[in-house]
Structure formats: structure tokens, C-alpha cells
Amino acid sequence: MSCQKYSGWLTDAALGELRADCELELLVHAAECDACREALNHAREVHQFIDRGVESLVAGEPSPNFATNLRRRIAQESEPQQPPWMAWAPVAAGALVLALVLAITVAHLQVHSEVNPSVDSAMAPVSVPSEAAKASAASPQIVKRTESKHDPAPGVRARAATTALPEIIVPKGQLSAAVRLSAAIVTGRVDGNQLLAAEQEYGKPLEVKPIEIAPMEIPALDTATEKPANSIQF
Amino acid sequence: MNALAASFPGSAVSHDESLAREFEQRLADCPKLAYRVALGVLHNTAEAEDVAQEAMLRAYRNFHRLRDRERFRGWLVRSTFRLALDRIRSKNRRERHETNAMRTIEGTQREASVESLVASREFEQQVARALDALPEKLRIVMVLAAIKGFNTREVSKLAGLPEGTVKSRLFLARKKMAESLQCLVKNTPVG
Numbered sequence: 001m002s003c004q005k006y007s008g009w010l011t012d013a014a015l016g017e018l019r020a021d022c023e024l025e026l027l028v029h030a031a032e033c034d035a036c037r038e039a040l041n042h043a044r045e046v047h048q049f050i051d052r053g054v055e056s057l058v059a060g061e062p063s064p065n066f067a068t069n070l071r072r073r074i075a076q077e078s079e080p081q082q083p084p085w086m087a088w089a090p091v092a093a094g095a096l097v098l099a100l101v102l103a104i105t106v107a108h109l110q111v112h113s114e115v116n117p118s119v120d121s122a123m124a125p126v127s128v129p130s131e132a133a134k135a136s137a138a139s140p141q142i143v144k145r146t147e148s149k150h151d152p153a154p155g156v157r158a159r160a161a162t163t164a165l166p167e168i169i170v171p172k173g174q175l176s177a178a179v180r181l182s183a184a185i186v187t188g189r190v191d192g193n194q195l196l197a198a199e200q201e202y203g204k205p206l207e208v209k210p211i212e213i214a215p216m217e218i219p220a221l222d223t224a225t226e227k228p229a230n231s232i233q234f
Numbered sequence: 235m236n237a238l239a240a241s242f243p244g245s246a247v248s249h250d251e252s253l254a255r256e257f258e259q260r261l262a263d264c265p266k267l268a269y270r271v272a273l274g275v276l277h278n279t280a281e282a283e284d285v286a287q288e289a290m291l292r293a294y295r296n297f298h299r300l301r302d303r304e305r306f307r308g309w310l311v312r313s314t315f316r317l318a319l320d321r322i323r324s325k326n327r328r329e330r331h332e333t334n335a336m337r338t339i340e341g342t343q344r345e346a347s348v349e350s351l352v353a354s355r356e357f358e359q360q361v362a363r364a365l366d367a368l369p370e371k372l373r374i375v376m377v378l379a380a381i382k383g384f385n386t387r388e389v390s391k392l393a394g395l396p397e398g399t400v401k402s403r404l405f406l407a408r409k410k411m412a413e414s415l416q417c418l419v420k421n422t423p424v425g
Contacts, residue, residue, distance in 0.1 A: 047412060053361030055380045067261055070287055074294055
């Protein structure tokens with residue numbers, strides 16, 4: 001009965017937190033009781049192990065370079081830093097360059113459209129497609145235009161002659177595609193000869209080959225049973 | 235020194251120099267404290283050093299408010315403890331404990347015999363787990379009390395707690411750890 005009373009004091013005693021009178025009472029009892037003495041010693045041992053274990057966990061020294069590394073980090077941090085908006089500077093520069101390139105391209109295309117009479121003729125109803133162009137349905141056609149008496153824009157035609165570019169007669173609704181194609185051909189990105197060759201290739205009639213169907217083999221009837229010779233017998 | 239003085243924000247050079255001088259003094263005696271607190275939480279030397287550096291860097295940033303030595307040390311301890319907890323939370327806890335506890339033993343007990351090394355490796359792993367299982371408010375006083383030379387009074391200053399609170403928390407922490415570890419030491423119950 002008394003051992004149960006003292007068992008609740010053992011941990012406090014091992015940690016040195018038991019009241020002095022209680023500790024004295026416990027020690028007197030432990031001197032007479034082997035079980036309680038052993039339990040008290042065990043509790044003290046456990047707490048010594050814990051203290052030693054935690055001490056070994058926190059024992060250690062920082063490396064000799066600790067202060068040096070810290071000073072380096074401080075120096076890096078105290079370097080003048082860029083304002084936050086500077087982070088967007090590369091993006092802004094990229095956007096500016098892109099806008100510049102686009103502007104140059106558009107300006108180049110505009111200048112080219114002024115020089116190229118095909119654009120004028122396509123945009124204005126003046127250049128009515130010729131009979132040959134009408135016959136070629138909806139596809140754009142590249143033809144050499146000859147000067148005529150009824151030419152509505154002789155100045156433009158004269159400029160076109162100096163550049164020696166073919167005139168493109170474009171049906172309505174295909175102006176932008178024709179302009180892009182023309183620009184691509186002029187700049188050399190698209191080979192016009194290849195395009196013409198491909199168009200001729202597509203124009204060839206398809207060769208249709210008849211499908212050969214082999215006739216099915218029908219087994220001969222057995223004259224005795226009036227059934228096929230290889231039929232299944234039930 | 236000059237680099238530190240130049241790096242302190244402010245206009246008066248003499249003021250910056252005195253700040254830098256004071257920070258140099260802290261740099262001489264405080265990194266060990268921060269490192270050990272971090273090591274008590276992380277159980278890994280490299281990560282403990284990294285966290286201690288980070289804590290010192292933060293202390294440097296706030297040094298104009300922490301010129302008092304005791305205040306600086308207390309702030310550093312608590313900051314390091316928080317940073318170490320954040321670090322350990324961001325990783326897989328179980329995996330790091332298994333690997334790091336082994337590193338700790340290898341670092342501290344190279345000359346022990348094989349049998350005792352195996353035994354202590356298991357024991358230290360268990361101690362580390364029992365320590366990590368403690369609530370944070372118990373763990374910080376346990377770690378600080380385990381640093382050699384720190385008595386209850388010193389721990390109370392660093393933790394910013396009354397001495398009575400430190401004593402009761404230490405008692406609770408040891409009791410909880412004893413409950414976790416009693417089966418490892420002997421099979422007989424404690425208390």
C-alpha cells in the first residue's frame with residue numbers, strides 16, 4: 001500500500017522537484033524497500049540519460065567559416081538593389097523591339113504595295129479582270145500586263161514597268177491573301193516556279209484503277225445427299 | 235569591419251561604425267548559441283549552420299532595435315528556433331530524422347566500440363524523436379537547458395519566461411520524454 005503512495009513521487013524526486021519533507025520520507029522508505037529503491041534509481045537513471053542525450057544533440061560548434069560567410073551575405077545584401085520596376089525592364093525592352101520590328105514590317109509592306117501596281121488594281125475596281133482571268137475561276141493569276149490605250153493609271157503602270165514585276169489580278173475577297181503571297185514571292189520566301197509546278201501537278205487527272213474482285217469458290221453439290229461435300233454432319 | 239560599417243543604413247558614419255562594432259561583438263559570441271538551438275531542432279549540422287546564418291542575418295537587419303545584449307540573445311534564440319521549425323516543417327520529417335540522427339552519432343562517437351555505437355545510435359534516435367514530439371514551448375526550454383553552462387535563470391532570460399515557468403516546463407518536458415524513453419532504458423515503469 002505504501003509503495004503505491006511513493007511510486008507517484010519517484011519522477012518528482014528524480015527531477016529534484018519533490019518537496020523536502022516528502023523526499024525525506026521517500027528516502028527513508030526506499031532504504032527499507034528494495035523495489036522502491038530500485039524504481040527510484042531507475043527514474044534517476046532515465047532522466048540522466050535524457051539530459052545526456054539532449055546535450056549530445058545540441059553539442060557542436062559552427063564551422064570556422066561561419067563569420068566569414070555571414071559577412072559575405074551581409075555584404076551581398078547591402079549592395080544597392082534595383083528598384084522593383086527594373087525587373088520589368090527586359091520585358092519592356094523586348095516589347096519595344098517587337099513593336100519596332102512590326103512597325104518596320106508594316107511600313108515596308110505599305111511602301112511595297114505602293115510600288116506594286118497589283119495592289120492598286122486589286123483594291124480599285126479599275127483593273128477589271130481580263131477575259132483570261134475570268135476564265136480561270138477564283139484562283140489568282142499572275143499575268144504580264146501590256147500597256148494599252150485605255151490604261152486608267154499610266155503613272156502607276158510606268159512605275160510597275162520599271163520594277164518589272166508581274167501584275168496580279170485578284171478576285172474580290174482574296175486581296176489580303178494575294179498581297180501576302182506577292183510579298184512572299186518578291187522577298188524570295190516562296191518560290192513562284194514551284195507554286196506553278198505544283199498547280200500543274202494538281203491539275204492532272206487522277207488515274208483510276210479498277211478493283212479486281214476474285215470470284216468466290218463454291219463447293220460442288222454431292223449428288224447423293226444434295227448437300228455440299230464439306231458440309232458439317234449433325 | 236569597414237564593410238559592415240558601410241553596409242549599415244544611416245547617414246552618420248560614426249553611428250554606423252558604432253553599430254558595426256557592436257554587431258561584431260555579437261558576431262563573436264552569439265553564432266554558437268544560434269547554431270546549437272538550430273541543431274537541437276534540426277539534428278543536422280549543415281542545416282543548423284544555414285538556419286543560424288539566416289537568424290544572424292535577420293538580427294543584423296534589426297540590430298538598431300536589438301542593441302541590448304540580453305535582448306539580442308533572446309531575440310536570436312527565439313528567431314532561430316522559429317526558423318528551424320519552419321525548415322523542418324517544409325521537409326519530410328521522418329526521412330530527415332532517420333538520416334540525420336545517424337550523422338550526429340557518426341560525428342560525435344567515432345571512437346566508440348561497435349556494440350555501444352549501435353546501442354547509442356538507437357538511443358539517440360529515440361531521444362531525438364522524443365524531443366521532437368514535445369510541444370514547442372516545452373522543446374525550446376529543453377534545448378536551451380541542454381546547452382552546457384545554461385542554468386534555469388539563463389534559460390528564463392533567453393526564452394523570455396519567468397523562472398518558475400521554465401522550471402515547470404522543464405519538469406513536464408523531462409517527464410514526457412521519460413515516458414517515451416522508459417522502455418528503451420529498462421522495461422520497468424518509471425514513477
